[in-house]
Amino acid sequence: MNTQMNIVGLRHHVAPQLLTQWFENEPNSEFSLYEQPLCLMRAHQCSQDEHAVMAVGLGQGVVGYVSRVDARRCADALRQSATPHLRARVVGCDKVRRSLVVEVMDPLPESEPDRPVDWHYDDNGPVMRLPECFVCADHDLMWLEMIAGGQAAMVSEEQLEQLAMGTINDLSADATLRRKKLAETMAASSDPRLRAFSSRLWALMDHMGSDELMERWTHEVLASILEGKAMRHCRLRYPELTLDELTDRVRNMPNGLGRDWLAGDRVEFVRRMYYQQISRRQMMHLLTLVSMYEWCKADTGTGEGMGSLPGSATGIPSLDTAQARTLFDALQTEGLLDKRLQPVRLSVAERGMLVGILARRLKLTYPWRDFGKLWNMNSETLRKGCFKAQDQKQSLDFHDRLKKLLDACEKC
Secondary structure (H helix, E strand, O other): OEEEEEEOOHHHHHHHHHHHHHHHHHHHOOOOOOOOOEEEEEEEOOOOOOOOOOEEOOOOOOEEEEOHHHHHHHHHHHHHHHOOOOEEEEEEEEOOOOEEEEEOOOOOOOOOOOEEEEOOOOOOOOOOOHHHHHHHHHHHHHHHHHHOOOOOOOOHHHHHHHHHHHOOOOOHHEEEEEEHHHHHHHHHOOOHHHHHHHHHHHHHEEEEOOOHHHHHHHHHHHHHHOOOOOHHHHHHHHOOOOHHHHHHHOOOOOHHHHHHHOOHHHHHHHHHHHHHHEOOHHHHHHHHHHHHHHHHHHOOOOOOOHHHOOOOOOOOOHHHHHHHHHHHHHHHHHHHHHHHOOEOOOOOHHHHHHHHHOOOOOOOOOOOHHHHHOHHHOOHHHHHHHHHOOOOHHHHHHHHHHHHHHHHHHOO
């Protein structure tokens, strides 16, 4: 029996007008890929994911990649195969996932039980308590599992969406496996609403490694971990760790992960950490080490202040760069900040969203702490305001307004 898989990431490789033709026309129309052959090949150029498998069309080049939930099995088959490719043909499309459904013509090995990768990494060092963002992701997953299992009442589609989006704060393999099992349970449900939402959950998993989500996780979730109570508690427990020792530990992380962090490429660090599919325990160890490294670097005066300008306007080095001043000027002109850089008639959610956007553009390590100090606000209140804003239409309109303003500012 042939195996069906989904090809995702089409928008990165196929022209938008062609995608529209594929998804909006009947399977047997002249614009359809139905029954078209594809070759599945390992994507050796993908340094983040050793299991990445690309789909190549005749005369089209790469059209997409095998979805993550199927990629490992496909990659294992290619490693064992005498040929560098597997034959497949398009049998349909999934309009919710925006993916092509293909049937693999060559035999595949039996699937091994899903489990987190064990690095056998010495994690006897400090490990922080579970951060609040991971705890909240646990709660959201638990409610979705109870709803899917009939142990809790059905909720609206909007509430299901909010719960699903909350789960992506946890990038560990443990959470990934729970999401996959949850999608399978929903797909087999007798409730048509849950069956329909299972496709949305698959689509969410398809795009977990996207640039947008990785940048959001880096500048919002990771920033909250760096500044959170769990990290502060851990730092107080291990005051004897020196910057040199922490630098060595970060540099010696498996698969060169720590070198991405030391090179300043935090988004790449997060992306590769996610694609390694390690356990939550190991992920907590890695996040603890990089967080303690940053804290120790700040304590010894080798952190962000190195790039500050003379004549500090805020008293906070990370917010006194030339780029920060340019953005602040635009926000003042728009009437969103006053002369003292204080927010003007902005709700907590809007303040949090503003910090989240500025954190990404300024590549801030501790955005909630820095703006909390600037605005005399609790950093945790700001962080929660940012997450709350993602569920409010008014705040989403504010996000679009900010994006247009700051995009225009940076082009000048």
